[in-house]
Amino acid sequence: MLKPENTAKKTRDHTVFFALPLPVRLLLITQLLFNVGFYLVVPFLATFMHENLAATGAMIGLVLGMRTFSQQGLFFLGGALTDRFGVKPVLLTGIAIRVAGFILAGLSTSISSLMIAVILIGFAAALFSPAAEASFAVAGKKTEEDGIVSRAELFALDALFSRVGSLTGPVLGALLLSTGFPVMCMVAAGIFTLLFFAHACIVPAVKTPPSESVWASFSQVLRNRPFLIFAAAYSTGLVCYNQQYLALPVELMRATGNQGALGWMFVFASVFSLALQMPLARWAQAHPRTVSLKIGFGLMASAFAIIALCAPFPAPTALGGMLALAPSILMLILMHTGQMIALPIARDLVGVLAKEQSVGTYFGFLNSCGGVAVLLSSLIVGSLLDAATIPQPQAAFPWLVLTGMMAASAVVLPMIAARATR
Template identity: 45%
Template structure:
């Protein structure tokens, strides 16, 4: 069955991977930002239950990246990417057609499993292709990953707009639209994604703590997991802040558009600056920005929201600071992974990074999701949840100062 996806060409072109990220993010951001609102307002679930489901969705994706990366290393990226698209399509169809909580949870998890299959495979392909580019004296690997982020953010602009246009017809129509986007992506990749090398022998998926006997790498992925946990709050905590401010779900589109425009305009310049300054300084700064995103909302949480557009100021501050932190952290962190891996088993190393992030999201959302119920309305207690959210990346900022100290240009671990 896997041989049906074989292709003759083996050369990987980075622009094809960038275009795939664009389309994938259109399909993702058309659906997932509205899932928490659907669970809370339509299914009447409490904050901890919404947090658990959002955490399960993220864990089923990020937590399974290690498996997806190992499968891509074993069977080749192309077949795993195509299978991931089909799994995500099935998850969106369950979200669209399910009429009870069980199929909704299953659909949410399947959307995550699909991403766990195609995302590490695409990242590993981009790492190899961009490494060839860098060795040829062309665009560097960090710059290719920055472009990768820009294309993702272009999709993040179009996705919420598509979702916002369909929210009046119900969440099910939004999920159907997301499935349609991934059907288009599946067709394009089937014909244009080249064959990638496969490994012979048995498939072995070892736990990261046995596969990577590198204490610094283990410490790095634990500290780095606060990035995914923090950025995941765009789907869990941001709708809560919009509810506190009296804004509707249609405000998600413009707020996400703000984040995307920041990335489109600033990602490449910041990536070049980060490359010159180095990981030892950039990663702690990025995590400090993530922490400040939540602390800034805490300053407004107890006060009644003002009238007019100014009610969106806390949400816009949160999204802007999270996005700035992401723009510093993501390209630098992705560029460090091949140095830990020494250019071998890249899919598994990227998978381990994302799997630890999935664990952080699942545990963090479950433990702190209930606190967000108190942040739905202005009160002194509303600030507590935001302060607790900010402590997580703040701890990682201090950890990164120690973890990244040995990194200097040209150094190996």
């Protein structure tokens, strides 16, 4: 692992981006724009379906669920195709499909056509996201060897740029909301069209080690037992993040009787992450990866343990009820601190476990594994959350399940990391 003292001084917080090679800088910028284009539209899909297409709640859930499945469930395919045919063809194909998806969404006047559109939008990400991650894995190994920046730190930068995009997209969408949903979709399509030509003409292709065939890549992953264990343990990190949308509203309902503070909670979490992502990533780099993984996932476990301790009891009413929000705020602080410490280190470890071969397939499989974990955990935790809306002993159960999952990963991941070698 690259030691902090071997990293060039020019890679301080304010200059690290400019110290990177031009292709890597362009990749980071396009990651930001990917999220701007996506979050410009997707957060407003449910409102559009309800108000303009008279969709029921069940139908809205089905459409959004199909988008998630077509993305998370097919990441492994996009990763394998990246290893077989190269980053650039798969990336460009994915972007082109997303352009088509957004155009179709903007023209949709029925649920059926909109469903096809969101499936295209999701499948596009299943193609270009593993290709982008493979690019960062390969480019990060080179920047680490050159003493510019470690691969884990490059993954942290990727997370930072992606977060900026996910914050900017909804703001731009809100500004365009009065112009109508079709206009928002066409603007998103325009952004991805720009990205298509940027990648085709400007952004150099990052070369990944080619595989003999798609099946050869799959076989390599499925025979790698340490990685399979790692993927299962790592997937709880995505489960943890997903609880902001599934379980946090339930805790707010228990504590305050409404979800009015939810939007402000998301703003707080985003600003907190933007401010501390790079400092915490560098702190994690200064310690053995076993320590960083243990601390990171341990903090995620403690985030849910805090709520498990508070859930059975009525929320305090002091300070006008503001104290009732303290467990939720502390949960977000611990959750995001743990993720900022552990996840860049864990993503760096993927290349190590893959022996730098078929990295696209490995990242695709990892993300698909996370999607399955989110689906299963949502079913399990969701069935327990009904009892967590009011203070009672059973209210602790879903939080204890989540605590146990994160704690198990805090044990397993350092063991895998200890056995991995550079």
